[in-house]
Amino acid sequence: MTDPNRITLYYSPQSRATGTRVLLEELGAPYDLHILNMKAGEQRQPAYLAINPLGKVPAIHHHGELVTEQVAITIYLADLFPEAGLTPTLNDPLxxxxxxxxxxxxxxxxxxxxxxxxxxxxxxxxxxxxxxxxxxxxxxxxxxxxxxxxxxxxxxxxxxxxxxxxxxxxxxxxxxxxxxxxxxxxxxxxxxAFQRISAADDEMAAQHAKAVGA
Missing domain, CATH: 1.20.1050.10 (Glutathione S-transferase Yfyf (Class Pi); Chain A, domain 2)
Known part of the structure; x- marks a missing residue:
């Protein structure tokens, strides 16, 4: 049975989504990757455009709802895991x-x-x-x-x-x-967290390039 608390991150390596994945790691958040090969144009295919009509990453699914826009995702995730200490609370002057x-x-x-x-x-x-x-x-x-x-x-x-x-x-x-x-x-x-994701991105990007013969 799928854990409703897990976050799905729509992801492509070495993109703006990298920062979101690093944040998830910093937060210790439970997440799964839905990987898109942008070199193959998967972000512009109907399946993903039905999720995000702009064809951009990052995007996340959580509790059945979609969140796009890197700024919104950053605020949402940090607030979701306040115990990580990466977000000032509402009554914090910061x-x-x-x-x-x-x-x-x-x-x-x-x-x-x-x-x-x-x-x-x-x-x-x-x-x-x-x-x-x-x-x-x-x-x-x-x-x-x-x-x-x-x-x-x-x-x-x-x-x-x-x-x-x-x-x-x-x-x-x-x-x-x-x-x-x-x-x-x-x-x-x-x-x-960044070092881990950077290494994973290098490997994933190489696989994507190989898949399209680049």
Missing amino acids: RGPYLRWIAYYGASFEPALIDKFMRREPAPITQSPYADYDTMLGALEMQLSKGPYLLGERLTAADVLWGVAFSWTMMFGIVPKKDVFVRYAERITSRP
């Missing part, structure tokens, strides 16, 4: 800043990142969701300079989201390798 920086990821960082990657001119500063790229990144640099984590001395689920994101965006040259970003990413990627 709850507001915690939500701020998680929302900042989806509302400001990702739109700026895509414009930068696509070499698109951003909207005028008064209409842009992220002002401009340097301002958006400067706010993060200022916050992280207080370190070692986004909320100071306390590691939260927000750091898993951001640490993994900084790791791959610096790897691809979209975010500059400033010392504060490098040190921050290393704090997260040196953790056992």
